[in-house]
Amino acid sequence: MNKPTKPGDFDAPKVTTGALPASRKVYSRPARDPDLAVPHREIDLHPSANEPAVRVYDTSGPYSDPTAEIDVEKGLPRHRRDWLLARGGLEEYDGRDVKPEDNGGATGKYLAREFPVKHMPLRGLPGQMVTQYEFAKAGIITKEMVYVAERENLGRSQALENARAQIDQGNSFGADIPEFITPEFVRDEIARGRAIIPANINHAELEPQIIGRNFLVKINANIGNSAVASSIEEEVEKMVWATRWGADNVMDLSTGRNIHNTREWIIRNSPVPIGTVPIYQALEKVNGVAEDLTWEVYRDTLIEQCEQGVDYFTIHAGVRLAYIHLTAKRVCGIVSRGGSIMAKWMLAHHKESFLYDHFEDICDIMRAYDVSFSLGDGLRPGAIADANDAAQFAELETLGELTKIAWAKGCQVMIEGPGHVPMHKIKINMDKQLKACGEAPFYTLGPLVTDIAPGYDHITSGIGAAMIGWFGTSMLCYVTPKEHLGLPDRNDVKVGVITYRIAAHAADLAKGHPAAQLRDDALSRARFEFRWEDQFNLALDPETARDFHDQTLPKDAHKVAHFCSMCGPKFCSMKITAEVRDYAAGMSENERLDLEKQAAEARKGMEEKSREFLNKGGEIYIHAPKDRQT
């Protein structure tokens, strides 16, 4: 209490740092561009495994690198700025002044502390290329493209030997997964609109990442303070925490006060793309009265967020006046917050949405900073009863039109999808989206396959997410156990992220991603060989795996024991399998043939007996009259 305090001493958000169990951060350098350092995680195995470390995709940024110096007050290193300045076509300028309404008019002790460092924003110069889409169309490979190719390959310098076989045994529903990701492939996919690299030129702290059907399936975690609860400190840590467990993207869905300052802290400290829904902040600027929204307020909010470095915007421009009445008979009406804000505005003014009317203006703004579109599904179904209805699909068609406009304007685009959809109605969503939106990446919320399990909607939605990810969705927006009930805490965020990592990985496996099964195989070998520590360390959540094991068998000795708590020490199926291997290894070809002959004979005998019985069947009892009841 007697220590002098300096400005940095208080209020500095505490974030989780340190390596994951048995893990090392490694950086690989693409041959084409060796000044790039692309991060991966390597999980070391027990020496008895006699296997190399298992390399896995790493979203956790410098926080999990014990050699990195983390200072949340300074933000992460802004390495991308050099790439961008070298590329040219950009100007540094003063930027918009922060206004009181950007923080919801918060003052004094209610105003969250400003981020201590100020950076001048960049924007594209007139007539110059800015976006990854523009460069790709022009045949140019950016550093971001090289980076994501290296990252998707986990730094491998060539395709895995069995890559073709892995792809062929999968079912990717017409996707075109390559054996090896080259920067050229990345560029081509972006130029076709089939993939995006969300990377605002003002998010210099970013470790770029690609979202598209022919790449690893990505996941998004939502964070954000609300009018009801939470602080800046919590939000920054939620971002760090979510990416530690595998969130590829984070959306800041803050409402209420301090939106601007909260977001600045998040972006300056975020290694992953940050998305927002700008209409939320615009609504705060008009005191929550939807009908008071104007294009001018919205436009100003877009520029504010572009300058801060938001990487993608959810824009509900597909919610049109003509579609609103289609939702009237729904069980759950309009459940998208952005969708209902716009519906309210349109009803109040009886005018077409200003997002739709000003769509080209929006494109011009976003292009100048390379902010990607996430075209919002404001009319997504919020109940099983409302799935795949006229309102939902009318909006999807409009999103398809808007996609083409945005592409023509040079912007990167992805499309948001539902929502609540029973299993048999999921695939049609994917098929329609691919067709209507020219294969632009689909980004879905779940979908939840039933409405009846509040408290478990990470699971109801994880089922739908795994399926739609398999069918071709490029990014899955997580749902936490608190969905529909309350705000997720730290543990909910983790459970949501792990559930969605499961869904994304299950989708990668089913699509036939050439490297997906490596981790399953490594873990299963560890399981088979009773390498308990390796099994924990290779798990998506090593802490929980270890904790669950220790609840039954807490002693350290059990972690090297050749049995587990399920069967106990006397009998173990894994032990027997080892004996089977010895047996099979010792079998001669003659013995094998002999066995097969015996089996065929026994089978023939069985079949005869079965026929015999069936012929007799029903005759051994006296038939009673039909429907007699006993």
Added chain:
Amino acid sequence: MNKPTKPGDFDAPKVTTGALPASRKVYSRPARDPDLAVPHREIDLHPSANEPAVRVYDTSGPYSDPTAEIDVEKGLPRHRRDWLLARGGLEEYDGRDVKPEDNGGATGKYLAREFPVKHMPLRGLPGQMVTQYEFAKAGIITKEMVYVAERENLGRSQALENARAQIDQGNSFGADIPEFITPEFVRDEIARGRAIIPANINHAELEPQIIGRNFLVKINANIGNSAVASSIEEEVEKMVWATRWGADNVMDLSTGRNIHNTREWIIRNSPVPIGTVPIYQALEKVNGVAEDLTWEVYRDTLIEQCEQGVDYFTIHAGVRLAYIHLTAKRVCGIVSRGGSIMAKWMLAHHKESFLYDHFEDICDIMRAYDVSFSLGDGLRPGAIADANDAAQFAELETLGELTKIAWAKGCQVMIEGPGHVPMHKIKINMDKQLKACGEAPFYTLGPLVTDIAPGYDHITSGIGAAMIGWFGTSMLCYVTPKEHLGLPDRNDVKVGVITYRIAAHAADLAKGHPAAQLRDDALSRARFEFRWEDQFNLALDPETARDFHDQTLPKDAHKVAHFCSMCGPKFCSMKITAEVRDYAAGMSENERLDLEKQAAEARKGMEEKSREFLNKGGEIYIHAPKDRQT
């Protein structure tokens, strides 16, 4: 401490009783057989809902009926005994004496207390029909068939008005779900082998239930003490607890000592069918040495369990000597405990499995008590790498042969399935099973769609379970979060059951079960109308839903508030939807047509602009040479 103790005062298992929130137990009486009282649960809604109570399927037995007298020392009422004695064809006899080895030789304080009441067992008289399959084949409708028909319909006396439409909008992959379940339909499905009613004539406490592709998807929860942990008290409560949350069936997978006494307590108190894997107990009788197993020990164990009232046996008769070497190159070998016990025996003796060789004898025993077969998949894959391999499918073909034998012998049969299977390899399992096993009900463990998430295998398997349930699996065996790591505790059992209720219900919805969506719709209406209490009460787990809500907004007032914690009081999408409804209701036909015209025109304009842009696209920049990198 001074109170005198009576025999019933100590050691009596404590079980959970009482109604679920806002729920009443109701009994309906089938018109055809009004002396049967078939239980359902009715969930009362808030008066403002102006909706009748929502009736749901109820697996919880008398424990959730506040008017029932529960005395675990006496067991549940043995109402089925009257039905059976009235039906005839059975004899009461002394039964086998309990031997010390039945309880693993436990003595003194290590011997679990015997169940206080002794019942004489029943068995079929020579040449008389015993099994539901035999009666069905003979055209006879049993009381059990009437009971399950009433139960599947939730007591409705006729089909729902929109039943046909619901079925037609679903996709049941060739199943044949009727609009309304009649006893005749039940009989026909059983006679075709497409459904079973597991109902040992010595399980008189049972509330019968049907398992088949054209009925509601069922779930199974595994319990059982192990050599490492747990007691009788815990096991009885686990059964009560699991059925309270929705387990349709319970398997007692006990190993170690006291298997006989534990099982007696469970069965005498169980309203749901109890399954076992008799080889586990047989192995204990030979001190855990697999090669010491004999047909005689196994046969004696079958009779012991038949007399106690076990409703279905997992029998791994499809693991044949000729298939063992097919598992040698697997990543995880043989992971089924029963499968590996038999593999070990066959290797030790170099002989065909005694389960296969004595299959007809086993049928004769099981038929005499109407114990259903659950033909075990001893060679199921235990890793993604091993899915759908030669060993697995060779065994499945054999299970198909054995199914036909068992039918010819008059037995009811279901087939167990995997395991660890990636999503794209799930459907082939279902298709092959239907074909190989003549549409006998499939009963799968998950499948787990990835190996990399120990600690979350209720989720990895819930994804696979929902999918395979949709494709046609009749019963889903739950997996708890502790799978692969430790023994499930009370909370794990609940989480496993709820996860599998989600999977089963998602499957019912997707198959187009005519009544499945009623609960989703009721819950979604409650959600839309801010009837928080109704939303909790209609949830699969009302306690968790309420608890999660209260963590963010604990005040009682919030439970009637017309907003929720996600958006706060100022803005609410649900509120806006109410305004949309008013608007749509007030629209004239002319207004509607005018809107649609405007929309069509705007769309045309957009399309023209998009074409214009696209035609110009790429020309506004000077093309750089391909692959130039910036």
